[in-house]
Amino acid sequence: MPIEDRDDAYIVTHALAKHTLSDLRSDGTEQVGFRNGLVKLGRICGYEIIDGMMETEYVSITTPLADTTGERVKGLDDVVIVNVLRAATPFVEGLLKAFPQARQGVVSAGRDESAGMDEDGNFPISVDYVKLPDISEGDTVIVADPMLATGSTMAAVLDEVLAEATPERLLALSAVSAPDGLLHVREAVPSADLLTVAVDERLDEDGYIVPGLGDAGDRAFGTK
DSSP, X not given: OOEEEOSSOEEEOOHHHHHHHHHHHOTTOOHHHHHHHHHHHHHHHHXXXXXXXXXXXXXXXXXXXXXXXXXXETTTTSEEEXXXXXXXXXXXXXXXXXXXXXXXXXXXXXEOGGGOOOTTSOOOEEEEEEEOOOOOTTOEEEEEOSEESSSHHHHHHHHHHHHHOOOSEEEEEEEEEOHHHHHHHHHHOTTSEEEEEEEOSEEOTTSOEESOOSOHHHHXXXXX
């Protein structure tokens, strides 16, 4: 099954997703390759969401030769993708290849590294900019951020979405997640479904995922 329902999250198990993530993890993958890999992984995840989490319906079709019955995916026009700036930008670019009609939102949010983690393993989060489209109760909202480490940023962005509306389905999508982050988001935003390609071992003392893949934003945009 391409999406596996585990206790802590839904896991994208597609072989090409795992292959692409392995390339992203490698410290030998340069900026262009890393960015293109995030685009590719986003596209794969988008197709897996369609195949594993969206329903189809039968429709009547007239071909050049006869009337017949086909299937279409329900709700493809009712998708909102939220880009958590900046690391998610190439990831979202890939998602849009699977959901070209999706409405888009952006949220600039990040943790205050200088403050350090508190005793519960969370960082203070600064939300600097929010621009979301209209969200209806029938929508599927996908909040995309390649790294779900402590879960503090993801939980803050999900709260911004829920402050606007309660969609039919709310997905928190990441490439790599830490167990502590998944637990935090599940407890903070229980209405969200967590979807990731890999659940890694742990967080280090600075709140980074181990083994992880480094800083996704820096690697994608060539900054340090």
